[in-house]
Amino acid sequence: MQLLEERIQKDGIVKEGNVLKVDSFLNHQMDVKLFKEIGKEFKRLFGNEEITKILTIEASGIGIACIVAEFFDVPVVFAKKSKSKNIDGAVYTSKVVSFTHNKTYDVIVSKKFLNENDKVLLIDDFLANGNAMKGLIEIVKLANAKLIGAGIVIEKGFQKGGAELREAGIHLESLAIIDDMDETTGKITFRKQ
């Protein structure tokens, strides 16, 4: 997605440890106008599929998922990262290792909001090693729901998540795939799509 690649090139900052900071428009400050273009693009890519629900994970996936959901006219469910007082009763649980936060946590979704009749599109801001996505896929499986596909804003193509998900036959669409980034020059190389 041309507009997105240009924005990453312009405002993304490459930091050591394979970190790409896009917090000025994607996951701390959020450019909702850009999110609308992202929603439009996911609608183009998944518009032929029947989708009943969008599933994402807190926190930075939520804003994008909500704007994307406007284009599909479905509710969003976000997986929560820890058990809070407000969640009770039956939940689906999976474990996720966080690259960003360097720890393992449980993600949970209430059984009330995902079941065997759901056709689920996963949405998230980043795909690197794919741990969050694998956690969400596990939850879709536990719910006996149908996984339609996964829409990612930025995939780090030099990490294994994308390749593994595609190999597993999942319909994965990443709007920008970074094949290489250099923290000394700041150069970001996108995969041709």
Add this chain to the structure above:
Amino acid sequence: MQLLEERIQKDGIVKEGNVLKVDSFLNHQMDVKLFKEIGKEFKRLFGNEEITKILTIEASGIGIACIVAEFFDVPVVFAKKSKSKNIDGAVYTSKVVSFTHNKTYDVIVSKKFLNENDKVLLIDDFLANGNAMKGLIEIVKLANAKLIGAGIVIEKGFQKGGAELREAGIHLESLAIIDDMDETTGKITFRKQ
């Protein structure tokens, strides 16, 4: 807001400890269509003000804030609840006591995304004791930005947050104010607005 009160009455569940579960449409599963009506209403209530940025707090405020932001055509910034690898450099910090999670945490906003030129509308899903709001107001002050007001979806009118914020002269608009709720009968009483 009639539509919201009806939805709370229909789908909200009153639990012991003054907990109102609205996780089927507000803060776990999210009814994005309802969010659009909420956005429209906040636009009606704050539409005469100049606003440059919407500030919310992760996680459940983010979705609502993004949909509201579409009506104001401004970016959203969400305060983060803990220091992650992806945030560096200068941040504004305040401390928040969470009613839901029963603990104190730091909330942080990068100094890059809030400054003395900003006119800020705060948005959140719930207002009870007002701790999250006070944390966000503190951050607006630290940034020397102008606080335009606060838009809340559901205020628990029987807890002190709303009264304190109004007393402090803050333009607070809560779309539904609950004056009483009874966990045995499930009855919810709304304040007439």
